[in-house]
Amino acid sequence: MLDLSWLLIAVPLVSAFVLILLGKRANSWGHWVSVGASSLSFVIGLVIFLQIVSRPSDDRIVNVHLFDWIPGGDFQLDAGLLVDPLSLTFVLLITFVGTFIHIYSVGYMATDKNRRIFFAYLNLFIASMLLLVLADSFLLLFVGWEGVGLASYLLIGFWNFNPEYATAAKKAFVVNRVGDMGLIIAMGLMFATFGSVDFATVFDNVSNASPAMITAIGLTLLFAAAGKSAQFPLQSWLGDAMAGPTPVSALIHAATMVTAGVYLIVRSADIFNATPTARVVVASIGAFTLLLGAVIALAKDDIKKALAGSTMSQVGYMMLGAGLGPIGYAFSIFLLVAHGFYKATMFLGAGSVMHGMKDRLDMRRFGALRGAMIVTWITFGAGWLAIMGIPPFSGYFSKDKIIETAFIGEGWQPWVFGGAALLGAGLTAFYMSRMFFMTFHGKARWEDDQHPHESPRIMLIPMIVLGFGAAFIGLILASGNRFVNWLEPVTGHAEHGEPVIPENMIIALTLALVFLSIFWAWRRYGAVDVPTEPPAASLATIAARNDMFQDSVNRAVFQRPGQHLTRTLVYADAAVVDGAVNGTAAGVAKTGEATRKLQTGQVRGYAATMLVGLVILVIIVVQGGL
Template sequence: MQSGMETLATLANGAGTYAAGVVTHDGEAHAATGFTSYAWLLVALPLVGAAVLLLGGRRTDKFGPLLATALSWGAFLVGAILFIGMLGRDDGDRPKSVHLFDWVAGGSFNVSAGMLLDQLSLVFVLLITFVGSLIHVYSLGYMEHDPDKRRFFAYLNLFVAAMLLLVLADSYLLLYVGWEGVGLASYLLIGFWHYNPAFATAGNKAFVMNRVGDLGLSIGIFIMFFHFGGVDFSTVFAGAEAVNGVNQGFMTAIGLMLLLAACGKSAQFPLQAWLGDAMAGPTPVSALIHAATMVTAGVYLVVRSAPIFEATPDAQTVVVIVGAITLLFGAIVGCAKDDIKKALAASTMSQIGYMMLAAGLGPVGYAFAIAHLLTHGFFKAGMFLGAGSVMHAMDNQVDMRRFGGLFSLTKITAVTFGVGWLAIIGFPGLSGFFTKDKIIEAAFIGVGWRPWVFGLAALIGAGVTAFYMSRLYFMTFLGKKRWTDDVHPHESPLTMTIPMMVLSLGSGFLGLLLVPTGFITGWLNPAFGIAETAEEHPVVAPIIITLVTLLLIVAGVGLAYLRYIRDDVPVLAPTGSLVTQAARQDLYQDQINEGLFMRPGVHLTRSLVFADSKGVDGAAGGLAAMIGGSSSRLRKLQNGFARSYALTMLAGVVAILGALWVIS
């Protein structure tokens, strides 16, 4: 395996190349031609939909949701055409650059707005537009009776457009625009029912915590400009290839700042506290955030920035550590959540942790990180939409302790959700078995302590995942009926169940199409400059890793069965052990953030306000009062009486004579 990312071509005829095979600049050879030049439609279509629905007002109420859905599918159609066209080209000719317009021009700093169409960006385009469009269809039924559904669909379109801009940008500056657009859209959708104070607070929390990560991205871009003189991918990645010991610190700083940004968007440790609260938004929003847009942005940023992390092993190691911590953190929290959506949110946190771990492993993990991201997009979207279907059946209840026995009454939901459940725990033959297990296998590659620590963390996470996801499924669809008499469970309409069925097909078979066939590595590895013949082996035989993983999965499912089917623990609703109580409180992440950051910040703010009001304002006020008082006293000397002025003159003469006498 190559020790670092290599450029696909050297400087030739005065034309440069991007590192890691991003795109070449050698005249018109890799400029957009034919239909590729219309790639701007990917962003324009959903953006137009958002503009029409927001600016058109109530006049678009009747056709707005359908228009937004149609435009999202239109973006998918454009993406599919571009993908098919890319399939017909050789690896070296696949990346295309689409120049849109000259954007920033200031002295030596020039940035054009352009799109990068390569193997990595296209797979994200297909995921975003396909899963996002299915969520649009689902929302037609889910939001049918909401009076503000037009605004909701406008925000969905805005979300899709911003995420597409993020993954298609050819510079970090344009990527930042999409990055902020995703943050804005998530804020608007999480707090969509803002008249509920708890929901509005959840939107604010997500927005504020993401600003912390966004600050990291901003600082990273500043350092890029200072060190490389540009922020476009070609300049930055070429500079990363030429890094040496003298400027290693700059690269580490850039890598850590990009990781901080990724932690904010992808809810990774230590910026993960917002994700559970984000479930306050409508369920389609949860599906969109967790499957196709926001939380996948951090993984994209790290993988797209592979040349940077390859140049700074320290930052790369931190990526792996963050992924390992988060995958275990989310799994533990998921074991104790009774809210079906929050349990799925903890699952997302954990699965993104797997992807982040793989992305930090370097060339052995890039393709598998993306493969798991793609399959996760299908089974997690399917399960979130399934959760929405359960809520539809249960009068919007989310407490799984009030469910049970829903399989016979919501069979389509139960079966499609069940496929997602089996896929995420890694049931043999389903998507997660091929993608997550490859990440576990990659975690065991390396020397020294690293493969054992990270490999064991990935293994433990697999066992815990099997337990908490089985717990979720058993408490919801199997066992005894625990709902109250005023609830009448029923299946959802076709507008909601058809997207779930389509997603369940992806949950079942997408992994089989991507990994065993070698498609995902053959498709993505050239984009990372990885030789097809390069291969590294784990410290433990792959067959042993697979067997141990399956044993842990069986143990996790079995334990969940014994506890939640045989013993029917949900009826008892126990307080639980100290670990359970901690997990229900998200391992006290809010309390920790409050103690370390919020309260000190409040005290600092109050201290500064006191210093400003009593110090700065007090000094200014005191000086003004002194001058005012003095002037008022001096003013009394000007009283208009001649005798007073004569007395003053006499006093002056006496004073002068006295001074002269003293001197003489």
């Protein structure tokens, strides 16, 4: 079956093109083709996983050659797939969570006239992400990387008849293109240093490169990862990406787009292991973004944008874990898997709320939905408990491990990184409890035209399955250190050092902070009447509601200088370049105009002119002779 691993990518990719090419003839059944393709990819991935897991741990990395891709003199690059524990973890997450998002979408998009195209784009997204994680070289990974960017643009702007949605899609596309320059530069540096961009050659020769070059490669890879995973300073697109249909938001946040950057960092572990400087920058970006995302989520009343801020924060935890080096890589991916389940559950839950509330998003207009949406309440509640890390839910075994690991080290790092991770846990519990209580508890704040009701069964079943995963996937994978051992052939073995604070105390502090935050959120949003209009805000709250003015900063730092430079160059082109050319032409024209007046057409005039000229010539000759 390993030789057929290319089918993982081919099946959803072919189905996407079939649905596009068949046109309206596939409107009535095209969505089931898409669901079937995603399901088949999962089955193929599961069979391959069972083959790989049956092997000894030192024989779980398999290279599958596809074809000769780029023969160019001394540069030879084949297209191939790398099947190993890391790529298979992503394959199973992408296809399993993706398939249930597909099923949910059948109900959610039931009345959309372009549903067939929507499902084609979903499968293009799945295929691109599978190519990204299975590629055996940075260049082939880049093909999937760009495919993910294209699919996200198409899906975020799916309802592009709304100008705001079209703008949001363009914003996500442009910001990600900025980040993509990091990967392009990194590949250029690899080619200059190693003469190749395939994983095996690059990783095997890292020790032969200069520390400065390895650091430069690591930092450019981080810049690329920041774009895809919405990390500072390239996080501004994520909130606007909520313009897409809610299943798209679930897919982007749980199984595809934002996980790509984390994958890139962990896949490049050999590079980051050789450059402590780049690792510290990765951890610093992660620590900062996890707090930034939490603060933004705190101030949002739009349920989807609050979840977007949550994703930014949770991916910040993953980046922090990856920046901690060999000891944190496995925990970072562990959190990524758990996050895939509980964030998909909550986004689909948000879509269920929207379905029952006439597509409203303002949590201040919800309240008391528990009675009308009992299944949505239970499944969303599972995600809520999981993301906060309440034992035995999945966040306790994944995110809390990163918090403990962040306190390991020397000097300032464990205190800064550990403190940020601990503070982030408290903020996470508060903003998620705020969301949960404002939506499902308290008094009803519905408008007269709203009649809350539960979603149809085809939407509820995926929520139940993913909610079960959100609750128990951590417990399943953590048992016997199973998941860390599974990834060890890729991430390497690392001894767990002693944290600067006793481990039991870290656990106690984390849980105490989480429960205190839940209680505080209940007092403010569950036990009292929540005003339907947000109260007067301080400057800090206004900043958080406006994503910390990131768009304004981007305009001031990048857009405005470019606009002024363009205007200056246009003026210089018109006044100097065009002025010189047009001035010369005008001078010649005026000279010709003046000379033309001498052409009278009268013979006597010409004779007189010749005579005058002859006289002048004679005078000159005579004067010269004398």
